[in-house]
Amino acid sequence: GAKNKGRNAYEFYRPEMTTAASELLAIDRGLRNAIQSNQLVVLYQPKIELSTGRIAGVEALVRWHPPSQGMRSPDSFIHVAEETSLIDRIGDWIFDAVCNQIREWKDRQVPPVRIAVNVSARQFRNPHYVENIRKKLAACSPFDGFGVDVEVTETTLQSEPSIAEALRQLKAIGFTIAIDDFGTGYSSLSSLKQLPVDTLKIDRSFIEEIPDGPDSTAIASAIIAMGHSLGLTVVAEGVETQEQLKFVVDQGCDEAQGFLFFSPLSAQECEQFLMKGSVEPMLLQVLGKSHE
Ligand code: C2E
Ligand code: MG
Ligand code: MG
Ligand code: MG
Numbered sequence: 001g002a003k004n005k006g007r008n009a010y011e012f013y014r015p016e017m018t019t020a021a022s023e024l025l026a027i028d029r030g031l032r033n034a035i036q037s038n039q040l041v042v043l044y045q046p047k048i049e050l051s052t053g054r055i056a057g058v059e060a061l062v063r064w065h066p067p068s069q070g071m072r073s074p075d076s077f078i079h080v081a082e083e084t085s086l087i088d089r090i091g092d093w094i095f096d097a098v099c100n101q102i103r104e105w106k107d108r109q110v111p112p113v114r115i116a117v118n119v120s121a122r123q124f125r126n127p128h129y130v131e132n133i134r135k136k137l138a139a140c141s142p143f144d145g146f147g148v149d150v151e152v153t154e155t156t157l158q159s160e161p162s163i164a165e166a167l168r169q170l171k172a173i174g175f176t177i178a179i180d181d182f183g184t185g186y187s188s189l190s191s192l193k194q195l196p197v198d199t200l201k202i203d204r205s206f207i208e209e210i211p212d213g214p215d216s217t218a219i220a221s222a223i224i225a226m227g228h229s230l231g232l233t234v235v236a237e238g239v240e241t242q243e244q245l246k247f248v249v250d251q252g253c254d255e256a257q258g259f260l261f262f263s264p265l266s267a268q269e270c271e272q273f274l275m276k277g278s279v280e281p282m283l284l285q286v287l288g289k290s291h292e
Helices: 001-012 014-038 078-081 084-107 121-124 129-139 154-159 164-170 187-192 204-208 213-228 244-252 265-275 280-286
Strands: 039-051 057-065 114-120 145-151 176-182 198-203 232-239 253-257
Touching: 014 078, 014 084, 014 114, 039 145, 039 265, 057 265, 078 084, 084 114, 084 121, 084 129, 084 145, 084 176, 084 253, 084 265, 114 176, 114 244, 121 129, 121 164, 129 164, 129 253, 145 154, 145 187, 154 176, 176 213, 198 204, 198 213, 204 213, 204 253, 213 244, 244 280
Parallel strands: 057 114, 114 145, 145 176, 176 198, 198 232, 232 253
Antiparallel strands: 039 057, 039 253
């Protein structure tokens, strides 16, 4: 029992905590093993530029594939990694995977594309983080159209005081910055103006309720208008229906991402679509237009 395991075990023992804590430990141990035994996979979900139907970029989304089990979604393990310091190692692994992908696509003469990487608040606590990823990216000399965008959630911006400076440095060395899940936090207009942000990604929960949820629909329009008045690119996340797409196009939204176009794809599948470069015919069809 806890008594025999020494002081730490004793202090740790609180009945209401054990389930959560043991589950946390199990996931943490599984993840450490996952990094070493190549069970992590990066999928890529294209974003579409709405004025042209071109692929505007792809977002890197991590998956955990334990042997003889299904893929685990990041929502089931990223928060655990964020509570331990494991997110630093996982984040490094993901960034390396993305750099390797850029090298591979360059070698295979895939048309250049920017890749967006999600970064957790906790990763910005490492004072070497910016320098760390600068070096990694420089090592795959991406300056020919390939590049990396950083996505941070709106809540991350509010939780880490050091983040504004880190984002400034990232921006200065060629990263672009997107605020993810926008509309779910409490950013003020003035804080947005002060941060070196390029892009707002409207949270999926608002897009989901278009057109039947009047509040969400109004919020989505307001974010598009506000983003544009600040000179930012606005992306609609989680577009699943033609109706949602028509709505965001009518509101002048710049880009869209969602199952209507693409699910997150394996690198090989994604490469095929990058070679094609555009979903214009499909977009025109959805919008009820035809080629002149
Ligand atoms: P996110 O960055 O907001 O990513 C968008 C999520 O929405 C992804 O879930 C994507 O698969 C999903 N999605 C895209 N289109 C649609 C759609 O039309 N309908 C629906 N229902 N869902 C759609 P995923 O891949 O499970 O990732 C969940 C979250 O986990 C991400 O949200 C991000 O916050 C986090 N995450 C994913 N990869 C990483 C990573 O490499 N590092 C970190 N720190 N976090 C990550
Ligand atoms: Mg994201
Ligand atoms: Mg999001
Ligand atoms: Mg999210």
